[in-house]
Amino acid sequence: MTSSTGAADGRVARGVRTREAVVAAFEELITERGKGPTASELAKRAGVSCRSIFSHFGDMDGVMSAAARRLFDHLSDAHVPISRQLPVDERIEAFVVQRARTLEITAPFYRAVMAQTSPSPALSQLLNEAMELARADTMFVFRAELSGVEDGLCEDLEEAMLVVTSWHHWEGLRGVQLLSLPQASAVMRLELRGLLGRSAAQTATATAEAVES
Numbered sequence: 604m605t606s607s608t609g610a611a612d613g614r615v616a617r618g619v620r621t622r623e624a625v626v627a628a629f630e631e632l633i634t635e636r637g638k639g640p641t642a643s644e645l646a647k648r649a650g651v652s653c654r655s656i657f658s659h660f661g662d663m664d665g666v667m668s669a670a671a672r673r674l675f676d677h678l679s680d681a682h683v684p685i686s687r688q689l690p691v692d693e694r695i696e697a698f699v700v701q702r703a704r705t706l707e708i709t710a711p712f713y714r715a716v717m718a719q720t721s722p723s724p725a726l727s728q729l730l731n732e733a734m735e736l737a738r739a740d741t742m743f744v745f746r747a748e749l750s751g752v753e754d755g756l757c758e759d760l761e762e763a764m765l766v767v768t769s770w771h772h773w774e775g776l777r778g779v780q781l782l783s784l785p786q787a788s789a790v791m792r793l794e795l796r797g798l799l800g801r802s803a804a805q806t807a808t809a810t811a812e813a814v815e816s
Contacts, residue, residue: 622659622669624649629670639667639715668725671712675729678705679736685744695795698744698768702737703788706773709733713770738765748799760798767794 628649632640642653642663649656660666685697716722716730741764742749749757766772768791776787 618659621649621651621655625651625656625659625666626670626673629666630674633667633670633711633715637711637714638718639663664719664723664726667712667715668723668729671716671726671729674709674712675733678708682740684740687744687747691745691748691799692796694744695792695799698741699788699792699795702768703773703784703791706770707784709770710774710777713774734765737768741765741768745799763798764795767791767798 625645628645629640632644632648640648642656645663645666646653646656656663656666660669682701685694685701687694689697716726719726722730738761742761745764749760752760773787773791776782776790777784782790
């Protein structure tokens with residue numbers, strides 16, 4: 604290895620360490636404060652200069668995007684699908700526990716993003732990915748219940764289920780109504796049971812009416 608190659612490798616390694624330190628510091632600060640830090644606050648926590656932050660990430664949106672992407676990827680990799688063989692009440696219970704945990708972990712990032720007047724394209728794309736992942740997971744877990752619902756009602760039911768398990772709804776329960784984690788989880792559980800129970804009842808009624816006619 605030549606000295607120039609060694610120097611280049613050293614710069615790359617230092618750059619990686621700097622990026623990791625900045626992202627880790629950002630995660631710590633946003634979790635502690637519930638809002639994005641300033642560049643100087645971030646630089647102090649990470650032990651780097653503001654110039655170094657902007658050199659690696661462009662701006663603070665770039666830092667937030669990198670931190671949010673790392674968290675999203677970690678949650679995606681750690682996600683364990685809920686067995687569809689379980690009875691519906693057990694699936695609801697497991698789903699609420701899993702969803703509540705995810706919402707609690709991601710809440711500081713959502714609050715920081717929502718505080719922005721215009722999220723960056725990277726952040727907007729990440730939010731869309733998170734929404735689509737949540738939709739796919741919800742539809743996977745409750746496919747049996749949704750498959751027996753009429754097409755028009757099924758679409759409305761899907762959207763209703765996504766609303767009651769969304770971050771915005773969770774923030775209303777936790778941040779506005781100030782419910783505890785167990786209380787907010789209980790509300791989500793009741794809402795899902797109500798939606799799935801109502802859809803089953805309406806499907807049974809429609810089937811009976813079709814038979815009678």
